[in-house]
Amino acid sequence: MKNLRNIVKTGLMGIALLLFVSCNSTEEKKIIDFAKIQVQGTMDAELTSPPFVPAPVGDRAAKKLIVNMEILEQEGTMTDGVKYVYWTFGGSVPGSFIRTRVGDEVEFTLSNHPDNKLPHNIDLHAVTGPGGGATSSFVAPGHEKTFSFKTLNPGLYVYHCATAPVGMHIANGMYGLILVEPEGGLPKVDKEYYIMQGDFYTKGENGEPGLQPFDMQKAVDEDADYVVFNGKVGALTGDNAITANVGETVRLYVGNGGPNLTSSFHVIGEIFDNVHIEGGSLLNKNVQTTSIPAGGAAIVDFKVDVPGTFIIVDHAIFRAFNKGALGMLKVTGEENKQLYSGVKQEGIYHPEGGTIQTMPNGEAKKEVNLNKTLAEKVASGKQIYTKTCFACHQANGEGIANAFPPLAKSDYLNADVKRAIDIVLNGKTGEITVNGAKYNSIMTKQTLTDDEIADVLTYVYNSWGNNKTNVDASMVSEVKNTH
Amino acid sequence: MKTILRLTICVLFFWTANANCQSKMVSIKGATYTPLYGRDSLQVTIADFYMDVYPVTNEEFLQFVSENPIWKRSKVKKLFADATYLIKWKSDTALNENQSLKAPVTNVSWFAANDYCESQGKRLPTVDEWEYVAMANEKLPDARTLKKYNEYILSWYEKPKTFNNEIGSTFKNYWGVYDLHGLVWEWTLDFNSVLVSGESRKDVDNDSNLFCGSAAIGATDLMNYAAFMRYAIRGSVKAKYTMNNLGFRCVKD
Numbered sequence: 001m002k003n004l005r006n007i008v009k010t011g012l013m014g015i016a017l018l019l020f021v022s023c024n025s026t027e028e029k030k031i032i033d034f035a036k037i038q039v040q041g042t043m044d045a046e047l048t049s050p051p052f053v054p055a056p057v058g059d060r061a062a063k064k065l066i067v068n069m070e071i072l073e074q075e076g077t078m079t080d081g082v083k084y085v086y087w088t089f090g091g092s093v094p095g096s097f098i099r100t101r102v103g104d105e106v107e108f109t110l111s112n113h114p115d116n117k118l119p120h121n122i123d124l125h126a127v128t129g130p131g132g133g134a135t136s137s138f139v140a141p142g143h144e145k146t147f148s149f150k151t152l153n154p155g156l157y158v159y160h161c162a163t164a165p166v167g168m169h170i171a172n173g174m175y176g177l178i179l180v181e182p183e184g185g186l187p188k189v190d191k192e193y194y195i196m197q198g199d200f201y202t203k204g205e206n207g208e209p210g211l212q213p214f215d216m217q218k219a220v221d222e223d224a225d226y227v228v229f230n231g232k233v234g235a236l237t238g239d240n241a242i243t244a245n246v247g248e249t250v251r252l253y254v255g256n257g258g259p260n261l262t263s264s265f266h267v268i269g270e271i272f273d274n275v276h277i278e279g280g281s282l283l284n285k286n287v288q289t290t291s292i293p294a295g296g297a298a299i300v301d302f303k304v305d306v307p308g309t310f311i312i313v314d315h316a317i318f319r320a321f322n323k324g325a326l327g328m329l330k331v332t333g334e335e336n337k338q339l340y341s342g343v344k345q346e347g348i349y350h351p352e353g354g355t356i357q358t359m360p361n362g363e364a365k366k367e368v369n370l371n372k373t374l375a376e377k378v379a380s381g382k383q384i385y386t387k388t389c390f391a392c393h394q395a396n397g398e399g400i401a402n403a404f405p406p407l408a409k410s411d412y413l414n415a416d417v418k419r420a421i422d423i424v425l426n427g428k429t430g431e432i433t434v435n436g437a438k439y440n441s442i443m444t445k446q447t448l449t450d451d452e453i454a455d456v457l458t459y460v461y462n463s464w465g466n467n468k469t470n471v472d473a474s475m476v477s478e479v480k481n482t483h
Numbered sequence: 484m485k486t487i488l489r490l491t492i493c494v495l496f497f498w499t500a501n502a503n504c505q506s507k508m509v510s511i512k513g514a515t516y517t518p519l520y521g522r523d524s525l526q527v528t529i530a531d532f533y534m535d536v537y538p539v540t541n542e543e544f545l546q547f548v549s550e551n552p553i554w555k556r557s558k559v560k561k562l563f564a565d566a567t568y569l570i571k572w573k574s575d576t577a578l579n580e581n582q583s584l585k586a587p588v589t590n591v592s593w594f595a596a597n598d599y600c601e602s603q604g605k606r607l608p609t610v611d612e613w614e615y616v617a618m619a620n621e622k623l624p625d626a627r628t629l630k631k632y633n634e635y636i637l638s639w640y641e642k643p644k645t646f647n648n649e650i651g652s653t654f655k656n657y658w659g660v661y662d663l664h665g666l667v668w669e670w671t672l673d674f675n676s677v678l679v680s681g682e683s684r685k686d687v688d689n690d691s692n693l694f695c696g697s698a699a700i701g702a703t704d705l706m707n708y709a710a711f712m713r714y715a716i717r718g719s720v721k722a723k724y725t726m727n728n729l730g731f732r733c734v735k736d
Binding site for chain 2: 163165216
């Protein structure tokens with residue numbers, strides 16, 4: 001009797017299981033259906049370089065989409081004064097953004113420029129097939145290969161080169177994003193941008209000028225000299241900042257090319273309303289920092305409610321302020337005092353600039369280059385400024401209201417050059433008044449040589465409406481010795 | 484007057500130097516070694532042979548083309564050279580202004596290179612022979628474990644347009660051979676015997692044993708990276724391909 005009951009029980013469970021399974025199989029069918037979408041017509045894909053993305057797919061039907069991508073090995077700028085030979089898809093790092101919809105049949109032609117030295121290929125994570133296309137796209141310099149694939153899964157996907165040595169190809173910038181929009185497209189937003197993080201390994205330390213070769217050992221040790229958005233320091237700051245107006249919704253397609261580091265992607269002063277976790281279909285809401293693995297992506301969107309500059313960072317924060325992973329979103333429009341009072345400073349960090357900070361007794365490096373012209377000093381000073389001062393005092397010396405005093409047309413600066421030298425040498429704490437506004441902040445002592453201090457101050461004094469003082473190294477050592 | 488004299492001496496000196504470096508060969512003493520891609524079980528034995536000191540130059544190839552018109556750019560069969568064959572030359576028999584007679588000839592197919600060597604009573608080196616000579620630096624016959632040696636090779640990948648440089652512009656190695664690294668890629672007789680599928684990560688478990696798993700997995704080793712590049716380029720070409728960065732030299736038994 002008991003046995004019978006057990007059998008019935010098992011039977012019922014079996015039926016329930018069957019029902020469950022059949023339920024599941026209808027789900028599966030729906031997914032398989034993407035493969036059966038018929039394409040209607042042919043179109044050339046619009047490809048864009050970062051930070052821009054092509055127009056949304058909207059409600060267009062699935063099509064045969066022609067993508068032509070050229071591989072270029074070319075010299076570029078990592079940061080002021082530092083050159084690097086990038087290997088690129090389409091001439092930019094990250095490579096051109098490809099926008100498709102689910103069911104598209106992509107006909108992909110990969111061309112390898114004749115002047116290139118190396119064979120390359122492409123592995124698109126959006127491809128269902130061996131190697132993600134890498135097997136079919138391996139192409140020698142001066143040649144091209146064509147293959148095609150159907151987009152089966154909506155989401156944001158990384159593509160990258162997968163030619164040996166894979167790590168080196170990726171470390172030199174060979175990655176980008178391909179978006180597969182769902183049927184009918186993603187919900188409409190006002191602004192869309194393309195950001196991709198990458199880590200770089202150079203023979204010289206961060207900031208060492210000249211053409212810097214790739215350093216394999218540092219890459220193996222995961223000891224990055226630069227961690228940047230869109231291939232270089234400053235690709236998204238100053239005049240290159242991305243923009244929006246108050247009240248608009250901004251969507252960022254964020255990828256991480258790696259090769260090594262996971263990104264803790266964060267926008268200072270914003271909360272992501274929606275995050276497509278890992279670029280897939282799962283939505284998370286009200287997110288502060290989203291994790292983006294190497295070879296992964298995320299789609300984030302948020303409404304910008306108040307004006308100001310919002311700093312985009314990898315919140316592994318030394319990467320942001322010392323290695324370059326820093327971008328800007330500039331929002332213009334009406335203030336909303338109810339949402340943001342304006343008296344507190346933006347973010348809670350003390351951005352320190354790229355130069356390593358030391359305690360006052362640290363030993364200064366000695367290197368002197370006499371007989372520099374004013375133009376040479378200004379040029380060298382500008383590089384030092386970008387590396388050391390820029391994070392707080394900003395690109396045009398405008399500073400940040402209530403936090404970091406301006407250097408542009410600064411009465412405090414122009415009044416006393418020795419005081420300015422002293423502040424760079426020894427740092428400054430406490431309240432000061434600059435152009436009528438009170439500041440109470442901390443500036444740390446900067447580890448710069450006398451020569452570098454002279455150059456950077458000469459640059460500052462000869463920019464932005466200041467009094468054109470020409471500071472030389474002897475003035476710096478004089479101030480140093482009076483202490 | 485003095486200047487003219489000096490100039491003449493210079494020119495004379497240049498001529499003799501040129502005459503010397505044309506098709507000059509050095510002898511290479513054979514041995515058994517483990518190739519870059521290899522494991523201990525995959526030792527290769529090289530017999531004694533002679534190798535060209537320099538890659539074949541534009542000047543030498545111009546001469547060859549004028550003697551063998553079937554290799555003129557306008558005459559060459561599509562089967563034996565693709566559309567970029569000698570594309571940088573001004574015409575069938577002349578260089579462009581920006582090209583040097585002393586630069587290595589590039590944009591030549593394997594068929595053309597092979598024929599050139601045969602016309603000289605020589606042949607192309609095998610991959611194993613080429614790699615054997617190329618593992619030397621200035622001082623050592625096998626410098627592959629030295630960081631500097633590998634860095635030198637890797638740094639070439641970052642120097643643009645080295646195919647315009649003249650022969651002899653890199654270092655003279657242990658055997659007296661120049662330019663194996665740092666100038667151009669070079670054709671080998673059996674370039675396609677190493678099967679790189681194009682999907683480098685798959686090759687990790689390929690049992691084609693020329694590309695063994697341990698080398699790819701233990702890729703912390705700089706020497707593997709430098710070597711991978713050469714195998715990758717060889718794996719990416721076909722015999723009719725020509726490239727801006729691909730030249731050749733000959734050997735003789």
